[in-house]
Amino acid sequence: MRQGAVMANDKRGPWTVASKQEIYDNEWIRVSHYAVETPRGGQGIYGSVHYKHFAIGIVPVDTEGYTFLVGQFRFPINRYTWEIPEGGGPLGIDPLESAARELAEETGLMARGWHQLLCCDLSNSVSDERAIAFLAWDLTQGQASPEPTEELEIRRLPLTEAFRMVASGAIDDALSVVSLQAVQLLYQDNRLPKGLPIVR
Numbered sequence: 001m002r003q004g005a006v007m008a009n010d011k012r013g014p015w016t017v018a019s020k021q022e023i024y025d026n027e028w029i030r031v032s033h034y035a036v037e038t039p040r041g042g043q044g045i046y047g048s049v050h051y052k053h054f055a056i057g058i059v060p061v062d063t064e065g066y067t068f069l070v071g072q073f074r075f076p077i078n079r080y081t082w083e084i085p086e087g088g089g090p091l092g093i094d095p096l097e098s099a100a101r102e103l104a105e106e107t108g109l110m111a112r113g114w115h116q117l118l119c120c121d122l123s124n125s126v127s128d129e130r131a132i133a134f135l136a137w138d139l140t141q142g143q144a145s146p147e148p149t150e151e152l153e154i155r156r157l158p159l160t161e162a163f164r165m166v167a168s169g170a171i172d173d174a175l176s177v178v179s180l181q182a183v184q185l186l187y188q189d190n191r192l193p194k195g196l197p198i199v200r
Helices: 095-107 159-168 174-188
Strands: 010-012 015-025 029-037 043-051 053-060 066-074 079-083 086-090 109-121 130-141 153-158
Touching (some): 053 095, 066 095, 079 174, 095 109, 095 130, 159 174
Antiparallel strands (some): 010 015, 053 086, 066 153
């Protein structure tokens, strides 16, 4: 069967797919257009974005209980944002390996302690993008090597200040919000991993 073709009456749960057309394809995403029968029996369309990488996020914590945020201008939303270190990890690669690479590239940090915080879908009404986030500690500072397309600013601040930035809306990137809130819940419940510095 050719790429993008569908069988007649292809089912996705209560949805029936009549046809599929690939509208756009690049190294990172593929956009598809579907003609569908909706769960209630009506005729409709659906647009879906397939992601070719995991979204990877890292909350690094140093020996003083400080974390690191990355500031950058985001083209799709046309504004500057503060986020945890994050990027893409190829689907066939161990997400932890991708997390270590992203952390080093963006901040120059290398970590010996790792704890997976969460897996989540970032926008499941229009895409299949899957996010995986980690807590990282026992850090060593090296040289950052951001990609040629990235112009980054690194900010070191108390982890609890990052929690407050989430609460105030100063951090609104979805992966950063859920990752920092996951760490905050561990902190409040006294369930942070052994060996992690005291959070201030």
